[in-house]
Amino acid sequence: MAYEEKTDWLPDDPINEDDVNRWEKGIKNAHKDLAAHKNDMNNPHKTTKAQIGLGNVDNIQQAAKKDFDQHNQDQDRHVTKEERQKWDNGQLTKLTDDSGKYLAEIQDGLDFHQVVDKLNQSFFFYTNNTGVNTPPLSSRGLYIGVKSDGEALAMDYEGGTWRKTLKASVWTDWVQLETSEGAQKKVDAHAKQTDTHVTKADKDRWNAGQLFKITADNGTQKINLTSGTFYDSLKDVGSVTFYGTNAVTDNPSDTSLRGMQLVGQPGIGNGYAVDVKGNAWWFYYNSNQTAINWYPIESVAGAQSKVDAHANKTDIHVTKSDKDKWNNAQLNKISNDDGQPLFNVTTDLHAELLKYPSLTYFSYEKTAANTPPAGGRGFWTCSVGKSYGHVLAMTNDNRTFRKSLANNIWSDWIELDSTEAAQKLVDAHANMKDIHVTQADKNMWNGAQLSKITSDNGSYLLAIGDEDNFLEKIVKNGRAFGTFYSTGKAANSPSNASTRGMFHFTSLDSEGKGTFGYVIAVDYKNNMFTNYLDLNLGWQGWRRIVTELDTENVPWINVPYKNGAKSGDRPLQYRKVGNTLHLNGHVLTDREVVFGSVPSSCAPAKGVVTMVAASGTTGYSKIIIYSNGDLKLTGIMANIEVNGYYIDLVVALT
Known part of the structure; x- marks a missing residue:
């Protein structure tokens, strides 16, 4: 099998059997090239006699034939064809030193990259961490390649394996190769990461999902x-x-x-x-x-136009007055159309009544279960769920009975008394003086608070909603003393926080509205407000009750300086206490410029001009406090040059 050279190695590529075979083939090819070179007798290197020490040899000085024969038979000096072939098939390029150790020792600042460049061949090597571009641990390894392309494999003393690639004269970093045991540990650790793996339940849920594509992969139409x-x-x-x-x-x-x-x-x-x-x-x-x-x-527009056209057909629609008239009629049938009972009970009164969940006129047979002792007629009414109801039955022998259904449990029949019998009971009851009130009791109770101040459960009497006018809702309650609750969102509320309080009005106008009275309101932040209504003057306006907390422990705040002003003996500070502005400090500044500002919410509404003392001499200057909060000094009355101004003021804001 022929193997081509691989020149596209990546740092993390694994070394497999094909790679090793390719390297062996390369070594074998190198051996063949070396053997061919050795057998080339045409002096390929153009070596001269002088270069090999034969400069004094000439063709005249020749050995005798017996000397040649003796030399030719000297097996110690000559090699045989078999020996030459064996050696030619051996490793002709040195991978190790002559003792079989590594060929290169890379340490003490020696650079692995430079060694490869210098040797330009495959070789075994040793490195430690004092070398440059070596693995982090002492190691032994093999470089296979030339100075521009190759692979390095190193094994450190802890059992780790490292690999480094040279391609087109560019080196990768050393990459540690994983052992089977190490790889298995990583696989086991990865397998336990349940957040990155799917379970069978996940697969079942996804397989039950939408697997058929309805859109393209980018969400557009398919x-x-x-x-x-x-x-x-x-x-x-x-x-x-x-x-x-x-x-x-x-x-x-x-x-x-x-x-x-x-x-x-x-x-x-x-x-x-x-x-x-x-x-x-x-x-x-x-x-x-x-x-x-x-x-x-x-x-929508087309449908609306058709609906509007249909809605305008008054001849086929009913009016509100029609609906009101019909809705005020008896819409649920109580009896048959001829006025007779809607149904007749023949089996069980309880069971048959529950088939009719509304006011119903019925008749019943004496023989039916759960009926009065004589046949007759009656009325039945019940709740929507049919768990509560009442039955009134009038027998054919002129007696009246009643029974109730409460929480799905029927009571017994109760016979109702006649007028004469009832009167006797009333008379007997009227004579029971211990359970009736006397005139003295009434006089005492009538002298108590009869007008409601709160609701029956002790909560507020009047609720003021978000859409209400706070003051208008109060006066509409008329002449009364009462309590109220407001969310703080109603118009004319004293606070934007929810509020509870009381009101008292003692006079009425012709419309039944209160005309003279007051309101006291307390919001949930514990702020108290009052307002008073005089028919002739109107509402006097909300006023918040100021307590000692409004005037005590109010913090001082530094006044921001402008136009080069700075502090003298003490910084200029301000605070707002109630309806007053307090200023305190010693400032060094030019006159006729704004030297500082306080918030407009702390400034007098119409501005203020007053006098302040000068420092460095006896004298005074005017200070102007503008409504926007700006501060400026103007004018001077002093004997000599001043070096500052003492601003210690309490200014009313209105």
């Missing part, structure tokens, strides 16, 4: 047509997405269109399609048909 017919392309392919230009002969549109086919079996299909103008169609075809049937799908 079928693209520029000619032919949709029918021929779709009739046998199953569920699929498609596209066709207006050149497709059975295209219902004059433009290109896209769609999807849904099928149940070959030769039968239906689906939908939409063209680039937004027009839509649905289609179908059966196995006994040879073309697609296209049907336009109505657009």
